[in-house]
Amino acid sequence: xxxxxxxxxxxxxxxxxxxxxxxxxxxxxxxxxxxxxxxxxxxxxxxxxxxxxxxxxxxxxxxxxxxxxxxxxxxxxxxxxxxxxxxxxxxxxxxxxxxxxxxxxxxxxxxxxxxxxxxxxxxxxxxxxxxxxxxxxxxxxxxxxxxxxxxxxxxxxxxxxxxxxxxxxxxxxxxxxxxxxxxxxxxxxxxxxxxxxxxxxxxxxxxxxxxxxxxxxxxxxxxxxxxxxxxxxxxxxxxxxxxxxxxxxxxxx
Amino acid sequence: xxxxxxxxxxxxxxxxxxxxxxxxxxxxxxxxxxxxxxxxxxxxxxxxxxxxxxxxxxxxxxxxxxxxxxxxxxxxxxxxxxxxxxxxxxxxxxxxxxxxxxxxxxxxxxxxxxxxxxxxxxxxxxxxxxxxxxxxxxxxxxxxxxxxxxxxxxxxxxxxxxxxxxxxxxxxxxxxxxxxxxxxxxxxxxxxxxxxxxxxxxxxxxxxxxxxxxxxxxxxxxxxxxxxxxxxxxxxxxxxxxxxxxxxxxxxxxxxxxxxxxxxxxxxxxxx
Numbered sequence: 044x045x046x047x048x049x050x051x052x053x054x055x056x057x058x059x060x061x062x063x064x065x066x067x068x069x070x071x072x073x074x075x076x077x078x079x080x081x082x083x084x085x086x087x088x089x090x091x092x093x094x095x096x097x098x099x100x101x102x103x104x105x106x107x108x109x110x111x112x113x114x115x116x117x118x119x120x121x122x123x124x125x126x127x128x129x130x131x132x133x134x135x136x137x138x139x140x141x142x143x144x145x146x147x148x149x150x151x152x153x154x155x156x157x158x159x160x161x162x163x164x165x166x167x168x169x170x171x172x173x174x175x176x177x178x179x180x181x182x183x184x185x186x187x188x189x190x191x192x193x194x195x196x197x198x199x200x201x202x203x204x205x206x207x208x209x210x211x212x213x214x215x216x217x218x219x220x221x222x223x224x225x226x227x228x229x230x231x232x233x234x235x236x237x238x239x240x241x242x243x244x245x246x247x248x249x250x251x252x253x254x255x256x257x258x259x260x261x262x263x264x265x266x267x268x269x270x271x272x273x274x275x276x277x278x279x280x281x282x283x284x285x286x287x288x289x290x291x292x293x294x295x296x
Numbered sequence: 297x298x299x300x301x302x303x304x305x306x307x308x309x310x311x312x313x314x315x316x317x318x319x320x321x322x323x324x325x326x327x328x329x330x331x332x333x334x335x336x337x338x339x340x341x342x343x344x345x346x347x348x349x350x351x352x353x354x355x356x357x358x359x360x361x362x363x364x365x366x367x368x369x370x371x372x373x374x375x376x377x378x379x380x381x382x383x384x385x386x387x388x389x390x391x392x393x394x395x396x397x398x399x400x401x402x403x404x405x406x407x408x409x410x411x412x413x414x415x416x417x418x419x420x421x422x423x424x425x426x427x428x429x430x431x432x433x434x435x436x437x438x439x440x441x442x443x444x445x446x447x448x449x450x451x452x453x454x455x456x457x458x459x460x461x462x463x464x465x466x467x468x469x470x471x472x473x474x475x476x477x478x479x480x481x482x483x484x485x486x487x488x489x490x491x492x493x494x495x496x497x498x499x500x501x502x503x504x505x506x507x508x509x510x511x512x513x514x515x516x517x518x519x520x521x522x523x524x525x526x527x528x529x530x531x532x533x534x535x536x537x538x539x540x541x542x543x544x545x546x547x548x549x550x551x552x553x554x555x556x557x558x559x560x561x562x563x564x565x566x567x568x
Contacts, residue, residue, distance in 0.1 A: 059561075061560065061561055062560075066561075091564065092561065092564075095561070095563075095564055098399050099399070100395070100398060100399060100558065100563050100564065101558055101559075101561050101563070101564065102555070102558040102559045116558060120305055120401060120403065123399070123400065123401040124401045126399075128399055130395070132392075132395075133392060133393070133395035133396055134391055134392040134393060135391075135393060135396065136317065136320075136321060136387075136391045136393050137391060138320075138321055138324045138325060139317070139320050139321060139324070140320075143316075143317075143320045146316075147313050147314075147316055147317040147320075148313075148396070148400065150309060150310065150312065150313035150316070151310050151313045151314075151397075151400045151401060151402050152400060152401060153307075153309065153310075153401065177324075193396070
């Protein structure tokens, strides 16, 4: 079996050009099954395009992406039912109740025992009392939990998260991170997390990929990144990369 | 083009999920339901009273009883059928839910079938009460057309779906910038398909365009039935032939526009 089939996500020389603008510039990485990886980068770094290609939403200009052994986007319908995603930039229909929304998506994903699955998720994500309330009438934190419930409905083997705790208060954000850690541990899921929140990445991720102008600037475990840049936090490392300061590793070279 | 895009792996369960989603939305909002009924009612009343007036003053219109009301009811099947399809699609864009839909296992063909079903549901809610009002106000019974009504309906709804599918493709590719087309594109058909007058009224050169549009055959067929009391099977078969071509062309265009949207990243930006 080749390495791309063994990996949960395999990205190989991926390039995306929009009308002459290079959004993603020949990046490659592989995520082993059960891993949790942070994808960091400033605005326009290419994170969202990379995630969109992994989900089969955007066609790459060149290169290959495979998820659970299926070439994306060509073979996306082989694996979409085994994946899911959450993003604050995509909403659920506001006039539908939480229960209606979750049951529609459960049916779309072919979930068995829909009622039981929704009840379990609602209990786990503290949503039970909101199940029959219109989604549009929930607070930002409650909506994020509903989106997370939607993302976990089909017990995805690959979970893509774009800013999962954006606009949440620290307490709710911490609560969401704990749920993600639990889910990953219980289901051996592969999680790719795009975030601007360095505390979140430090806490959740065992590996960090830093992108800038469509390229991978660095890719390592957090401890080695901190050591290489001579920094105390990932935020400082991120700023070094974003502002073009190579850190101590460059000075050493 | 991906095989799944053209229907392999079709699931009625997923179609049912989408229909349920639109039904929940429709029943949660009385203005949406009212909107389905009020305009067809206004149209029917206006044309009905106009017909009543001219029939009392002209011999031809006295013989051609119900032509105006029949025309407006059939036009509403065409117009509302397309609108019912397109509005359900637009609801996903208004709700910023298209990303959730496009990244789910739902196939494009299943999405389209669910929109067709909702087009029939919305049309039924809007039009069935209006047909009974036409009986009450003007003694015009659309249902008495029987088999002819079935033939008219099939041809009109096929055209409305074909246009709806094409507009959905434009919306996917161009975002909300193409929204106004969803509301207005069918009005291009209003003069060309000769809803209220025979094709012979058009300039000779324009008649070629008119006869290339399936609804033209339906409206001519309706006039033949109401004025001459003849059901023109030939017209219905010709309309069906043109509809098959139109539907296939619209479906092909939709898949091409979807592929183009994936290439240009338009599915990430479905705003204006």
